[in-house]
Amino acid sequence: MNRFPAAVDSYLDQTLRARARPLLLSFDADWNLVEVRGDTAANGLAGEDARGLVQQLQDLFLGLPLDQSQDLPFVELSDGRHAHVHLIPDGENFHLLLLDARDEHRQTQVQQQMGNEAVLAGIEKSRTLARLRQIKSELEQQRARLEEANALKNALFATLSHEFRTPLTSIFGYLHLLERGLEPNAGQAQALRALRRNASHLFALAENLLEYGRSESGESLLDPAQLDLAQLVADLDAMFQPLAAEKGLALLIEAGAAPPEQAWFDPVKLRQVAINLLSNALRYTPRGYVKARLEWRDQALRLDVADSGLGIDQASRARIFRPFNRGAQHGGRGAGLGLSIVKRLVERMDGRLELDSTPGQGSTFRVSLPPLRAGGLPALPEEAKRRGLSALIVDDDPDVAGLLEVLLDDLGVSTRQAGTAAAALAAVAEAEPDLVLVDVELPGLSGNAAVYQLRSQGFKGGIVTLSANATEEARRAALAAGADYYLTKPLDFAQFARVIQQAGRRD
């Protein structure tokens, strides 16, 4: 290799040194500093104190061989400066050569920063777009729901006026007859019967419409009380026997075993279910019989209503439980609300509704209702009660925690409390509960973070998240973190009890 002329060599040496401001620290094999040479001032080593720097360099080469040349680019020193650090072995000893890298670091840093931020902005952008798409589709769904609700409302009013007009016309017609005094004895009796029939029909309709309106506004709570089965059966019999007699149908309403004293039900809603099922059966049965039976069997209240009527074919099964559906049952011209109300009421009471039917031979509706407890809370299943569910309440507000404790105690659930996400994790680690109830708004880390960590650590029990935030987004975040249920405050107690019951059942 040709050598540069001496003048050029010395020029190069000067400019490169001026730029790199080399600092050389020479050590013996035991890291004892032997000598410091070079630009000590520019390297912040004015005076003697190189100890801090030596400690840093010693840390830097921890685990690395000192007898091999090495090159560690862009090392940040404790005063924030950057240098390229070179290790140069020299017999038993070694040198560390520090070359200034401030300018180079600044340039590289700016470039890398721009690159990284561009990528992060790209991620954020596609995320925002996805969110916008999500919001758009939610808005569309909401609009569809609103349209449906609106159509439903219109249909409701149409039905209201139409259905009310018919019985009212009839009532007034017979009244008119009475007033004219035609056929005083037999006629009067018939007119009175017709009056009663239509009046009760009107009454049932009004009750249904009311119930419908109530469930739309979501405010129909359960009202449990002890049930007088015999009285209910007698009432139903008095109400429907005249109708059946008029149509020439055999009507049999009977009571089986009565529920135990502590098994409570909502008598008003149960009555409404029975009335709707019976009037439906009588309406669609041209000849033969209608039989109803109410009894306590297998820890539930059963109501079976069987008829020898038109029957319901497979295709119509789903339709008949929808509101304002007409004529799903053969030849029918129904009120359109009865069965949908039955379905809603049964669901509200946590019961089951089943239908057996053969077209041309008849139908049987079977309702099964679990008992409710006093105060509107469904009872826990017996086995859960025996086992004694345990719950951890995670809420920093002692009033809320206290309220939850009382509610859970009422359901036979024993409780412990924690005020923060960290305390919750510790409490679960100590003893795993069946259930965890978490408030989202905790001091420090959110309740969602606690839920997430519980799940990622393999907690398999039920988790119910509570929050004052009723948005769909908040709900989604809670479920994504691993909650099974998301309840918003103020709490709906009946719903709370149902959720606790379900959450406690998982294992």
Add this chain to the structure above:
Amino acid sequence: MTEIARKVCMLGDFGVGKTSLVARYVRNTFSDKYLTTVGVKVDSRQLQLADGAGLKLVIWDIAGKSVIDGANQSYLRGASGLILVADGTREASLRAALGLLMQARELLPDPACVLLVNKLDLIERWEVAPATLAEIRRSLPVFETSALSGDGVEAAFAALGEALRP
């Protein structure tokens, strides 16, 4: 030189919070401004192990990458522990961390490892599902952390310290 010291490297994609975690652990500070790391910064902290022994962690904070390239290879030399860092709000950064672990295992003989899934304070925006971490936990200690709030940070470094016990 009687004190026992171990070199550990922060490994993870860029922007996941490596520098912030070190700042929280070593200086108990946090900044929400992002200043990407170029090269390496070495910090250290003395750790008291469960059995009372002392251990000095020498922590290498290096530039974030989703793969180990030539420069990072030289930074990894001599490390006995790895702190893998992912950002819970970026699922891809978790895959990157696991990829980095596989690569690092080719270079280092049996390093002690912990995985930190960071930014727990942003849990509402996390893309990583809890079940995913439950699965990873079978083969690797996993900590959900927040450099912002400090949650999980001490525990994570302490666990690595225990794994590095002489």
